[in-house]
Amino acid sequence: MDTAGAGTSSNLSHKVVSIAAGESHTLALTGDGNVYAWGRGTFGRLGTGLEKDELFPVRIDFDSANYRSAKGKRLKFVEIAVGAYHSLALTDDGSIWSWGYNTYRFLELGSDYLDDESEANSRTPLKVSSIKAGGMMSLAIDNLGALWMWGNCPPQSDSGIDEFSLVSSATPLPVWSFHGHTVVKVACGNEHIVALVSAGETYKGSDLVCYSWGNNKHGQLGLGDTNSRFQPQVVEKFNQSSSWAVYAVACGAFHTALLAVDDRASDTLRSVCWTFGLGDNGQLGLGTTKSAMLPEQVKGLPQNVFLNSVDCGLFHTSVVSMAGDVWSWGMEKGLGLCPDASFTGTDAGDALSPLVISRHGPHGSKIPGPVQVACGAAHTVLVADEGYKLWSWGRGRSGVLGNGKTIDSYAPTTVLWPPPSDNFKEEKYDLKDGVKKSQSKDPGRITVMEERLSAAMEEMKLLNSKLSLMEKYASILHGSIFGKPFDERDIPISLQNSGTFDMAKEWDNMLESLDRGKLVRLEIFYRNMVAGVKDKLLKRRIQEIVKECLDSSTSENC
Incomplete structure (x- = not known):
């Protein structure tokens, strides 16, 4: 494992502690509480104040006086979440900031949503401790363990309606079904929600019960049928008496993935990925394209590894192990690519079982130290090297891969991290109060360097645009001849090593x-x-x- 970045740097501004991926954009949270965004800018989902696409990570500017905590301090973010076209960020004081599709506004859960008696009995100021988003809805868990939801959400009662349909709420609504219990983790797809809730009043570390509700057209609730639910219902495979202890949950548009360990296994810690719901593109990893109405174990993952991260895209699923392996399955070889960017020839087809993801495809070297994976609609982003490196693959339009290009990538490509502008500031930390201070012995020199960097970045964007066009042309030409997209491994060795190319010789070598x-x-x-x-x-x-x-x-x- 390459730990050069992690071993020599203590700069938290360059360490990614969390990532989240949406339909065509990505957010990254750094250790110093800043949020970065890149990809498609439509609807203002990047939070830059503009709707233009960003091909590289850019820091969202919360430094102005308009963005301050209740005590007037600079905002420090501790968690991020992404829906299809909107973004959420949670500060250390429990407030939620949101931007993207709908309106940019400040959200704070307070006494307006609770009666005086409830607030008096709690004797605890209400604030948010965790956030999640998916599709067109947003979720939050407060410090009392209560769940809130807003946006396009499942209704909490049938109200006499014949067919299931989402209801819209512009303000957070409490989910009363879990009163007296603690909601620990939650995930949501386009129209369904899955929550891990304590069996008793408080969470004791291994007593989680899995609940699901919402649209169940494809069996994504894991309840054994396709009937939708207006109230949370226990997924029996993970009930209070189950030997399987669930510790992570993720939702795709119409499927669900869970990570669980077998409490009965005394000698080894057996970690398993369970999936259910829509399986048309192999996103369940069960070896078939059939949907599953009950939880089933993903086939093809090693039994001697511990899985520490899972996420779902629209039609693909990815997991990461503590040992540093990454697997993906689903649409287009598990890359999540939509049909308009499909493979051709012998490499075509969805991955019905897990495929190992490496830097140069199935036969390449490992990605150094992966720790967290996030799946967008048709792309995947991976935090690696203890948070100091990012990799991405899948659909590349609008710059969602963060590598400066707008083309699809069929193998992991490095995200430009940290952003180049971050390397031109001398930073130090005040040991007394822990506040980061940027300084320079020569401010004029820094200004000149920043101007040069800006010009260089513009030139690099132009060159990347030309390179993207050339790569697209080469990929189309290569695909029409050989039946698969162009890959770096297809470049002749002589050209890679020397820069010269003997057409006749290389043609003979290729035919052989x-x-x-x-x-x-x-x-x-x-x-x-x-x-x-x-x-x-x-x-x-x-x-x-x-x-x-x-x-x-x-x-x-x-």
Whole structure:
């Protein structure tokens, strides 16, 4: 494991402690309480004040006087969450900030939502301790263990309606079903919610019961049927008497994934990923494209590893182990890519079982020290190297991969982290109060360096734009000939090492290395190309003969 970044730097501003991914944007939270964003800017989901796309991580500016805590201090964020088109951030004083689709506004849970008696009995100031988002809804858990929800949420009663439909609320509403219990973790998809709740009044560390409710058209509630629920219902596989202790939960659009350990196993800590719901693209990892109405164990994961992170995209799922391995399954080889960016040829198809993700595909080297994974609609982001490196793969449009490009990536690519501008400030920490202070012995020099950096960044964006266009062209050409997207491994060794390229020699080498199937495809492509050229030449010759005849006839008539 490469720990150069982690071993030599104590700068928390460069350490990512959490990531979250939406439909086409990504958020990162750093150890010093700052939030960074990149990807699609539509609806203001990046929080930059603009709707333009960002190809690299940019820090959201909360430094102005308009953004202060209740005590007038600079905001320090401790948690982030992302829905399809909106973003949430939680501060250390328990307030929630939100931006994106709908309106940019400040949310604070207070006595307006509780009666005086409830607040008096609690004797504890109400504040948020955890947040989550998904689809078009937002969730929060307060310090008393109560769950709140707002946005497009499942109704809490059927109210005589025949079919399930979401209801909209512009203010947080409490979920009363868990009164007397503590909600510890929660996740939501497009139209369903899954919560891990204490069996008793307080959470004791291993007594969580799994509840689910909302739309259940695809069995995403794990209750054994496809009937929707207006009230939370226990998922029996993980009830109070179950030997399986659930410790993590994630929701895709229409499927659910849970991580659990078997309490009965005394010799080893057996960690298992369970999934249920829609399985059309293999996002359940069960080896089939069938949906599952009850929790089933993902097939193909090693039994001797402990899984510490799980997340779901629209049609794919990813997990990370404590040992540093990353697996993904679902649409387009587990990359989550939508059909308009699909593979072709022998590499086409969804991953019905877990595939190991590495830097250069299935046969490459490991990613150093992965610790957390986040899945967007069609992309995946990984925190690695103890938080000092980020990797991403999948759909790349709008710069959602954070690598300066707008093309799809079929293997992990490095996110530009930390952002270049962060490296040009001399920072120190006041040991007395722990406050970071940026300073420079020569402010004028820093200004010049920043101006040069800005110009360099603009030039780099232009070069990246040209490079993206060239790579897209090469990928289309390569795909039409060989039936799969262009990959760095396809570049001849001689060109990689020396910069020179012997066309005849490399062509012979390539033909020698191709199997029969690839040779047949190459022959078919060659025949079609030759036939097309001959056909075009024939048509061109016919046009010339016709023109000659017409010219001759015109001359004779004259």
